[in-house]
Amino acid sequence: MITPPEVSWIAIAPDLILALGAAVVLLVEVQWKPAARVLGLVTAFSLVLAVGATLLQKLAVEDAMLAADPERLVAFSGMILMDGFAVFSRFALLGATVLGVLTGWRYIEGLGRRGAEALALIMLATVGFSIMVASNNLVMMFLGLEVGSIALYVLAGMSRERPESDEAAIKYFLLGSFASAFFVYGVALIYAGTGKLAILDIRAFFDQFIVTSPTVIYIGIGLVIAGLGFKVSAAPFHSWAPDVYQGAPAGVVGYMAAVAKIAGFAAMARILLTALGDLDSIWLPIVAALAALSMFVGSTLALVQGDVRRMLAYSGVAHAGFIMTGVVGGETQGILFYLAVYAVQLLGAFAVVVAVSGASGARSSIDDYRGLARRSPGLAGSFTVLLLGMAGLPLTSGFIAKFGVFTDAWNSGYEWLVVVAVLASVIAFAFYLRIIVAMYMDEAEEEAPALVPTVRWVVGLAVVATIAWGIFPGSLLDLAANALAL
Amino acid sequence: MVEGILFVLMAVTALAGAVTVVVARNPVYSAMGLLGTLFSVAVLYVAQLAHFVAAVQVIVYAGAVMTLFLFVIMFIGVDTSDDRDERLPMQRFWVGILAGVIVLLAAGITLSGNFDWVPAAVETIPEATNGTIQAIAEPLFTDWVLAFEATALLLTISAAGAIALAHFKGQRT
Numbered sequence: 001m002i003t004p005p006e007v008s009w010i011a012i013a014p015d016l017i018l019a020l021g022a023a024v025v026l027l028v029e030v031q032w033k034p035a036a037r038v039l040g041l042v043t044a045f046s047l048v049l050a051v052g053a054t055l056l057q058k059l060a061v062e063d064a065m066l067a068a069d070p071e072r073l074v075a076f077s078g079m080i081l082m083d084g085f086a087v088f089s090r091f092a093l094l095g096a097t098v099l100g101v102l103t104g105w106r107y108i109e110g111l112g113r114r115g116a117e118a119l120a121l122i123m124l125a126t127v128g129f130s131i132m133v134a135s136n137n138l139v140m141m142f143l144g145l146e147v148g149s150i151a152l153y154v155l156a157g158m159s160r161e162r163p164e165s166d167e168a169a170i171k172y173f174l175l176g177s178f179a180s181a182f183f184v185y186g187v188a189l190i191y192a193g194t195g196k197l198a199i200l201d202i203r204a205f206f207d208q209f210i211v212t213s214p215t216v217i218y219i220g221i222g223l224v225i226a227g228l229g230f231k232v233s234a235a236p237f238h239s240w241a242p243d244v245y246q247g248a249p250a251g252v253v254g255y256m257a258a259v260a261k262i263a264g265f266a267a268m269a270r271i272l273l274t275a276l277g278d279l280d281s282i283w284l285p286i287v288a289a290l291a292a293l294s295m296f297v298g299s300t301l302a303l304v305q306g307d308v309r310r311m312l313a314y315s316g317v318a319h320a321g322f323i324m325t326g327v328v329g330g331e332t333q334g335i336l337f338y339l340a341v342y343a344v345q346l347l348g349a350f351a352v353v354v355a356v357s358g359a360s361g362a363r364s365s366i367d368d369y370r371g372l373a374r375r376s377p378g379l380a381g382s383f384t385v386l387l388l389g390m391a392g393l394p395l396t397s398g399f400i401a402k403f404g405v406f407t408d409a410w411n412s413g414y415e416w417l418v419v420v421a422v423l424a425s426v427i428a429f430a431f432y433l434r435i436i437v438a439m440y441m442d443e444a445e446e447e448a449p450a451l452v453p454t455v456r457w458v459v460g461l462a463v464v465a466t467i468a469w470g471i472f473p474g475s476l477l478d479l480a481a482n483a484l485a486l
Numbered sequence: 487m488v489e490g491i492l493f494v495l496m497a498v499t500a501l502a503g504a505v506t507v508v509v510a511r512n513p514v515y516s517a518m519g520l521l522g523t524l525f526s527v528a529v530l531y532v533a534q535l536a537h538f539v540a541a542v543q544v545i546v547y548a549g550a551v552m553t554l555f556l557f558v559i560m561f562i563g564v565d566t567s568d569d570r571d572e573r574l575p576m577q578r579f580w581v582g583i584l585a586g587v588i589v590l591l592a593a594g595i596t597l598s599g600n601f602d603w604v605p606a607a608v609e610t611i612p613e614a615t616n617g618t619i620q621a622i623a624e625p626l627f628t629d630w631v632l633a634f635e636a637t638a639l640l641l642t643i644s645a646a647g648a649i650a651l652a653h654f655k656g657q658r659t
Contacts, residue, residue, distance in 0.1 A: 005631040077629040117650035124643050131636060143636040154647035160654035
């Protein structure tokens with residue numbers, strides 16, 4: 001007699017809706033070959049439903065917390081957690097997907113019949129990462145990671161007319177598979193050391209036992225950090241990022257980078273802070289060293305880039321370091337707040353890149369931005385706000401985010417890391433300023449870029465969010481503070 | 487005793503196959519060497535009572551994947567005059583060192599007989615041998631049903647991704 005599986009529909013409702021949406025897009029495209037607009041509407045409808053389902057999840061989490069019954073939030077025989085942490089990360093992922101689809105809409109439309117696949121892949125990537133952030137089981141987490149990553153590899157190669165896109169896809173695929181192998185090997189070694197795969201079980205194991213010969217577990221931790229470090233493009237695992245950011249179609253790069261960072265760091269926080277919290281004497285120095293290296297390498301190499309997309313890639317490396325500072329700090333509030341803020345800024349910045357350099361091209365030289373303030377003042381002003389937000393100037397959301405993770409790291413005794421982080425922020429400020437100077441000080445050479453309405457919305461939304469969260473961060477900070485992992 | 491002889495036999499064929507993969511000039515021979523390695527390892531899995539893994543190894547790797555390899559090799563055409571430059575300096579030397587270190591490490595661990603550093607290995611020895619396929623199937627469709635379904639997403643993505651990449655009909659610059 002086989003007992004039926006333990007099913008909790010609400011725990012996977014957003015994922016289910018998006019997966020069905022992707023299936024509908026693919027099937028409708030085959031059967032009726034509708035206009036791209038129809039497929040876009042299906043996608044928008046699925047995304048709205050998924051956001052609604054996530055809201056329901058949030059209510060369910062609050063109910064369970066009020067009833068002091070967290071057991072209710074463990075679903076599918078302990079495979080999936082529907083805790084506040086997962087719900088917040090899901091909101092961030094869905095928000096990034098909405099902004100990403102809007103940014104890339106003109107590009108997806110232009111793909112013709114392949115546009116349906118692009119939309120389906122975007123939705124499925126979100127499903128994968130959303131499973132990853134909610135998983136309570138390392139195998140489940142790996143599956144989510146692969147579902148998301150493989151969809152991103154294909155998206156990187158969508159611009160078949162350019163060889164750079166092929167190169168980006170193959171490079172991302174090979175290095176990404178390698179990193180996934182690292183991750184899964186690390187998971188296997190942690191399993192070999194503890195005999196547990198579920199994150200809550202691993203935590204209980206370390207609460208209960210003292211491992212006498214933990215070498216295997218230590219190697220496993222190192223490999224897991226390396227694997228996830230690749231996904232979030234932390235130095236020294238960042239070498240793929242500039243080529244992929246530059247080669248992949250600009251319309252989807254912002255989305256790719258944002259969701260990979262959100263999911264990668266959510267998974268890292270879950271594994272390190274929840275499962276391996278008792279072993280922090282082991283992983284804290286590793287993460288701190290990677291954070292320092294990422295901030296330093298990212299900031300200095302970004303200084304010398306002549307291409308805005310490569311520069312944003314290296315700035316992404318530096319930001320990975322800042323978020324890792326938050327991991328060292330050990331507070332999920334700081335990490336989640338930073339992730340949400342950075343994802344919005346990144347998507348906004350790439351929307352500007354799409355507006356200035358085109359959604360499918362490979363080049364986005366800093367020369368394209370010279371004199372942008374004269375040609376289209378609104379766009380230049382928006383980009384300035386977003387760049388200053390990334391740099392972490394006061395009165396922008398980036399400042400609150402940086403301040404949060406730095407405080408956490410300081411309180412957990414990593415003062416030197418905070419000093420490095422502040423220095424890196426100053427260096428980073430220089431290259432953000434370089435673009436701003438080019439936009440405002442130089443003479444205009446070209447025509448004003450034509451703005452697609454969807455791109456305009458994304459830029460506007462990102463700017464409003466950057467300023468609003470910089471002046472009134474309370475609501476988002478509260479949300480992040482309540483987004484506790486079980 | 488039987489297991490020992492079986493292990494030696496299969497380990498030797500697995501290694502011979504692996505060496506063939508690297509050494510053979512003709513890619514078809516390389517593919518055949520890989521086939522031999524995969525089969526030998528499958529037999530080793532059976533000796534470890536992992537019948538399901540052995541079956542999967544034969545059906546998926548030795549069957550489907552190898553057929554695909556051979557298909558691709560035949561499709562592209564067997565050309566023995568391929569570019570075989572070794573681009574990294576002292577490539578063979580470093581690979582030799584690395585292989586030596588791994589062999590020494592494995593030999594050292596085996597000779598010392600100390601496996602304490604894998605604590606879970608002691609607890610999780612499969613207790614039932616009456617059909618490990620059933621033992622895998624039951625949790626797969628109960629506790630692990632969501633993971634099982636997530637792999638279905640992977641197949642969807644690979645199909646959609648293949649179409650997205652291959653269906654391009656425009657001009658390459």
